[in-house]
Amino acid sequence: MAAARTFVSQQRLGRLLLYLVTAAVLVAVAFPAYWLVTTAFKYEVDTIVSPPIILPLRGTLRNFTDVLRVEHIGQFFLNSALIALVSTGLGVLLGSMAAYSLSKVYMAYRIRQVIMIWILIVRIFPPITTAIPYFVIIRGLNLSDTHVALILTHTAFTLPFVIWLMLGFFQDLPDAIDKAAIMDGCSLWQRFCQITLPLALPGIAVTAIFTFIYSWNEFLYASMLTSRTAKTLPVVIAGYMSDKFLRWGEMSALAAMMVVPVMIFAGLTQRYLVRGLTFGAVKE
């Protein structure tokens, strides 16, 4: 009896601890978001006072109207969207194709391992180390300050990620389904488009979300390779920081607005995240 009670109370204690940890994590994750949004609505003086105002009692839309009045802000927004969407599409398409061919056993295991590591090397370097070469190459190609420049760069940087992620998804697909498609007369391309890709949709959705977020938020290369026509929002945000001033309000307002498209994109892709899409294909 006593033992049973100890067991129950131990369980309760465990659950309490679990709640505490969950709450701590939630605060850690949610607080920056909360801070960002509240700062976006604060008067400028309220953003720099000490101690900081955790619970603002007054607010303004001034930061938003200021941001929206920035010259060409609409175009910068479109630039960001265009570049992120196109590099996501390109990266996922090319990366999936590469991963698909790597998931087939056409080549020896060793060779595949070498190729996989080779692909990863691109991501092992800190991006800053390749920034200058990229800059020189892009200028040499006469692509400075063009969308193409950023699309190419972002696609190149996301490819390793896409390939590694998609390879895992492809390898999880039952081999027999591919064989069945072969027997049904499908070519390699037909199998890829009509069988493998639809079955890997959850994987593609995950990969696309991450790729989109990467490109949408990417700052280093965007600031180096663009100046005006292809300028993106992160570069605009950086403009609120200088050695003379720090415009917390506008920065937060623009950042808060930047979150919205990501949410929409994630929402659109999320319905493909349903688990167990392959359920029922093969006897598990």
Next chain:
Amino acid sequence: MAQIRYQHVGKRFGAVQALEDLNLVVADREFVTLVGPSGCGKSTTLNLTAGLEDPSRGEIYIDGQLVNAVPPGKRDIAMVFQSYALYPHKTVRENIGFGLKVRKMARAEIESRVQQAAQSLEIDHLLDRKPRQLSGGQRQRVALGRAITRNPKAFLLDEPLSNLDAKLRIQMRAELKLLFARVEGTVLYVTHDQAEAMTLSDRVVVMHHGQVQQVGPPLEVYNQPRNLFVAGFLGSPNMNFLDCHLHVQDGMWQVQGEDMPEGALTLTEADLEAMDLLAHRDRLHGSAILGIRPEDIAFSPRSEADATDSHLPCQVIVVEPMGSMNILVVAVGRQRLMISTGPDQDIRAGERGWLTFNRAKLHFFHGETELNLRA
């Protein structure tokens, strides 16, 4: 429909010789079953036929045409997989019609063929469902439907029933037999269930370690196994084996062994005649392995006084009532034998008695080569 011919076909995966020198002709409209233990090369044979694997050596002909270099999709062969391998994102209708669509058949024609296949498999009410909404048996039918709509030259089935529960498997087994009789297909069927092999096939191919052990009609293989492996593989419960020693005495063959006392089994010329061994009587000499199936042994709980010279003393260890029969495990010396007896014979574990062999059904195998002495 088509004939499939294998000529010296072999397949090696690195160090593993999965298939060794296969020579076989599957006749047009014949139902041939490959049986054998796990890893003996059954699936490999099917994959080679389908073109999913390339043979390391040898030639495969379909309808007289060499197909070694023909890609799978062009061989006009349908395959049914153990795991069914349905397309999970397609409906049953799309699953069944996909092969036709890929081959650019007119939509109306596809629809009518799908309907026809679905009706013959009694799944026409499921056409708009996705595979995940089907039971195991229904998925199995869809997989079959996908194979038959294409009206291929041959069907390859790799353990199609092994994922079904025992009852459904027996039901589907009968349906398969009807189905393939109706579509008049050449069928190459893989199973390790010997009941399926026996009931479905025109001929069975028993394989072991990548080698064909015996090819023949099921009953022939059952009754005249070519070697010890085939004898032991087919039949349930298994054939019993006893090490023995043969010698001739007064024109009779004495079968003796460590567990068979002198005089336990004596064979006359008439017995050899019945066993088809008379012509090979000179081989009945020295050590051999005696094989006898459970149904060819009778148990009698009589006293020793009644024993004749061909009775073997034994003790019942286990009685397994199966309903339609009883299976007895009996000890003969240190050997265990399995016997099947009628369900009405009242036998208890621990009981002592005598075994009588049906002498026409005895098999003798060479002690070293393990070949049937009759072969």
